[in-house]
């Protein structure tokens with residue numbers, strides 16, 4: 001009888017010991033889980049929450065978007081044009097610096113939504129009805145104008161300044177502005193995406209400047225997510241795939257504008 005009682009006691013003791021071990025193992029596991037969860041919580045998201053394909057393709061209203069601000073009339077020859085807030089504040093600083101050095105920077109184009117770009121594109125498309133091959137027709141427009149949905153001007157990070165002619169920047173007045181921008185724009189975060197001598201993409205544009213701290217995020221997003229298949233909704237859109245618009249035009253920019 002004594003022996004049986006001793007045996008029962010030993011079994012109970014063994015079980016309670018086992019349970020204790022198990023419990024401490026569980027605690028360890030919970031601790032581990034907690035650490036993993038914490039890590040995930042503090043990890044910064046790669047892209048802002050509003051950034052998606054519709055945003056990238058200019059399918060939103062800048063006047064109603066939290067990232068956008070209306071450009072004051074004194075800085076532009078257009079009405080009701082918008083820019084990304086950070087890009088605008090950087091532009092204002094650059095404007096003041098240029099003004100002190102004797103130059104006036106004038107924004108002649110800023111954010112252009114999808115439908116605005118569609119208007120530009122289809123006017124150009126109509127003008128070239130003598131070019132029968134649709135790919136050649138699109139390529140001729142693409143020397144200077146973007147297909148709707150693929151323009152950096154959708155993003156609010158891009159500005160066209162002063163005069164939209166490369167020849168102007170060879171004149172005495174134009175050269176002074178261009179040289180000042182080349183020397184100073186980068187101090188305010190601006191770079192020039194359409195330089196001469198790139199392997200493909202739009203022709204050189206000496207008037208087009210990009211606010212790199214924001215536009216390089218969108219460029220990276222485009223590199224990872226944009227597809228030629230998404231380009232539609234205007235005349236000649238079916239040529240996008242053959243032309244490789246995403247690779248050659250959206251991403252065919254000066255390397256200084258992208259990491």
Ligand SMILES: [Zn+2]
Pocket residue numbers: 109153158159160205207208209
């Ligand atoms: Zn431009």
